[in-house]
Amino acid sequence: MSIYYYLAAFLFCLGLLGTIFKKDLISILLCLELMMSGVALLFILFSKSTGFLGAQLMVIFTMIISACEVAIGLSLIIALYRKKQTIYTDDIKIITE
Amino acid sequence: MAIDIFLTIITVIFALMLVFSKRTVVSAFALLMTLLTLALIYFQLGSIFLSAVQVLINAGAIAILFVFVMMLINLEQFQNNREKSKIKLVISTFTMLVVLGVLALVINNNIETLSVNNLTDNSMNALFSKLFSTYFLPFEMATVLLLAAIVACIVITTHEKQLVEEETELHKMEPKL
Amino acid sequence: MFEMMIEILIKTVVILGLPLGALPLIIHVERRGAAFMQKRLGPNRVGPFGLFQPLADVAKFMFKEEVHPAHVRPFFYTAAPMIALIVAILPLACIPVAAPFEAFGRTIFPEVFRSDMGIFFAFAASALGSYGILLAGWGSNNKYSMLGALRACAQMVSYELSLSTSVVAMIFVFSTNDIHVMVAAQQGYWFNFIPKWGFFMQPVAAMLFLVGIFAESNRLPFDLAEGESEIVAGYHLEYSSMKFALFFMAEYIHMIALSTLFIIMFFGGYNLLPGLELIADKIPLPIALFQVASLVVKIALMVWFFVWVRWTLPRFRYDKLMDLGWERLLPIGIANLIVTVLFVYFRN
Numbered sequence: 001m002s003i004y005y006y007l008a009a010f011l012f013c014l015g016l017l018g019t020i021f022k023k024d025l026i027s028i029l030l031c032l033e034l035m036m037s038g039v040a041l042l043f044i045l046f047s048k049s050t051g052f053l054g055a056q057l058m059v060i061f062t063m064i065i066s067a068c069e070v071a072i073g074l075s076l077i078i079a080l081y082r083k084k085q086t087i088y089t090d091d092i093k094i095i096t097e
Numbered sequence: 098m099a100i101d102i103f104l105t106i107i108t109v110i111f112a113l114m115l116v117f118s119k120r121t122v123v124s125a126f127a128l129l130m131t132l133l134t135l136a137l138i139y140f141q142l143g144s145i146f147l148s149a150v151q152v153l154i155n156a157g158a159i160a161i162l163f164v165f166v167m168m169l170i171n172l173e174q175f176q177n178n179r180e181k182s183k184i185k186l187v188i189s190t191f192t193m194l195v196v197l198g199v200l201a202l203v204i205n206n207n208i209e210t211l212s213v214n215n216l217t218d219n220s221m222n223a224l225f226s227k228l229f230s231t232y233f234l235p236f237e238m239a240t241v242l243l244l245a246a247i248v249a250c251i252v253i254t255t256h257e258k259q260l261v262e263e264e265t266e267l268h269k270m271e272p273k274l
Numbered sequence: 275m276f277e278m279m280i281e282i283l284i285k286t287v288v289i290l291g292l293p294l295g296a297l298p299l300i301i302h303v304e305r306r307g308a309a310f311m312q313k314r315l316g317p318n319r320v321g322p323f324g325l326f327q328p329l330a331d332v333a334k335f336m337f338k339e340e341v342h343p344a345h346v347r348p349f350f351y352t353a354a355p356m357i358a359l360i361v362a363i364l365p366l367a368c369i370p371v372a373a374p375f376e377a378f379g380r381t382i383f384p385e386v387f388r389s390d391m392g393i394f395f396a397f398a399a400s401a402l403g404s405y406g407i408l409l410a411g412w413g414s415n416n417k418y419s420m421l422g423a424l425r426a427c428a429q430m431v432s433y434e435l436s437l438s439t440s441v442v443a444m445i446f447v448f449s450t451n452d453i454h455v456m457v458a459a460q461q462g463y464w465f466n467f468i469p470k471w472g473f474f475m476q477p478v479a480a481m482l483f484l485v486g487i488f489a490e491s492n493r494l495p496f497d498l499a500e501g502e503s504e505i506v507a508g509y510h511l512e513y514s515s516m517k518f519a520l521f522f523m524a525e526y527i528h529m530i531a532l533s534t535l536f537i538i539m540f541f542g543g544y545n546l547l548p549g550l551e552l553i554a555d556k557i558p559l560p561i562a563l564f565q566v567a568s569l570v571v572k573i574a575l576m577v578w579f580f581v582w583v584r585w586t587l588p589r590f591r592y593d594k595l596m597d598l599g600w601e602r603l604l605p606i607g608i609a610n611l612i613v614t615v616l617f618v619y620f621r622n
Contacts, residue, residue: 005204037132048215048216057232153398
């Protein structure tokens with residue numbers, strides 16, 4: 001069971017890596033989702049080790065929040081694509097120009 | 098114990114595939130597989146309800162949204178014409194290693210207290226009596242958040258002009274009685 | 275341990291193998307039923323009543339040359355039919371075919387995967403149903419396939435909402451997630467002749483679920499995914515021989531799985547057919563056999579209902595389909611859910 005703690009930490013960090021170096025917005029959202037699932041796994045493990053049931057409810061809340069995040073993020077991407085015909089972070093630099 | 102290691106290895110492989118694959122659809126497929134293996138891990142840890150919810154919501158709805166949007170946007174027109182920035186990769190790897198090191202250190206120091214099993218009642222009844230008593234306010238707030246997200250999605254993705262045009266066109270198509 | 279493994283193996287082979295084995299028969303019923311409704315003869319040449327026609331079709335599917343188009347994405351193109359079939363079979367694993375019975379000195383649960391929230395797992399598995407279609411459409415690298423897949427996926431996601439509202443209403447009515455408890459609650463009669471089926475408690479939820487099944491399994495009147503007149507054949511346009519047959523099987527098995535869930539929640543599941551109890555008492559056979567027979571008869575009636583609807587109603591227009599899902603069925607489902615919750619709250 002203890003190996004899952006390392007797995008959760010690894011998933012979180014891998015998601016972090018992806019969010020930094022990926023270039024298109026959809027991949028960044030995918031990596032955020034990976035981070036979220038790492039945190040959810042950690043919550044379940046904590047609930048097992050401490051015997052505290054509320055931690056498992058936090059997993060349900062993480063799922064709700066990630067659903068909202070993904071829905072809004074994807075609709076923003078679609079709106080952006082309609083306006084600019086791109087989804088790459090490098091192309092979106094109105095502020096610097 | 099063997100099954101723990103097996104599931105961990107599979108999850109790690111799919112997670113690596115998610116981050117390092119060049120095609121975004123492959124990434125989305127890897128995310129789906131990661132979520133499913135995580136559901137298996139939840140099942141193995143005894144949270145049966147959460148594993149069902151994970152399959153139902155995360156794999157059944159959220160990952161579908163990703164694939165759906167990818168198909169609406171033709172991603173292949175962008176592919177293979179982007180130069181890689183080495184600095185970004187180095188920085189992100191460094192960040193990842195630092196965070197992973199800190200986390201692994203914390204886990205390593207507390208591994209004895211973390212790997213005991215103190216959970217006695219893992220049933221759905223216990224879970225939901227907790228949800229509807231202690232955690233009722235966060236639960237209600239989550240429903241409000243979902244409602245706000247629905248409204249936001251509709252507002253963001255529809256142009257007002259486009260909506261009016263579509264409606265008039267549809268009315269023209271209706272047969273008159 | 276060894277006995278456990280043997281038990282699980284037998285259950286898997288019987289419960290998951292039976293629908294696959296019954297498929298040729300269902301396809302035959304469908305074709306003959308179509309002919310019957312259109313005043314034709316239908317396939318009646320091979321064997322008695324044309325019963326061997328499906329077998330001939332299977333042989334043809336197996337020995338036909340497999341065309342692998344050059345422009346497809348190979349991995350997804352090959353994986354999609356398998357994923358579609360596996361995902362379609364999965365919900366059957368949680369569905370019991372009889373009440374738990376005593377045999378060989380222990381209680382045997384006649385389902386592959388025993389859980390006290392079986393209904394959740396069945397729906398979780400059937401929520402994955404659109405992946406096979408989506409991957410097929412994307413892997414084929416063809417505009418018609420892609421359009422068909424997008425249509426199918428949008429349709430399945432939107433009808434799943436109204437389907438789930440009716441399921442939640444039924445969970446409230448029975449106050450349980452356990453399929454065995456659900457079925458046991460539907461035993462007996464009101465006024466000695468109306469069976470206590472979920473259909474008579476929740477007719478609105480039953481209608482929503484029924485419409486949902488048609489949309490989820492992409493059957494007529496909702497088979498927009500393969501509307502021949504507009505998009506040739508939809509997501510399986512590029513598939514031939516056995517790969518096409520896998521999609522075909524997946525569609526039928528998805529239909530069987532969903533209609534079994536419908537029967538479990540609304541038509542008494544494996545409870546004996548009304549009137550059969552009187553006969554079952556007198557015949558010295560185990561009651562489980564009668565229960566399996568009742569379930570099979572109910573599923574057969576459902577399959578006939580599918581065929582009947584298929585050749586009666588015309589196909590919907592796509593925007594009408596979406597209107598029906600989002601603007602009619604979903605509000606009705608939510609209103610029904612609220613009324614049910616209030617009723618259950620004040621009953622207790």
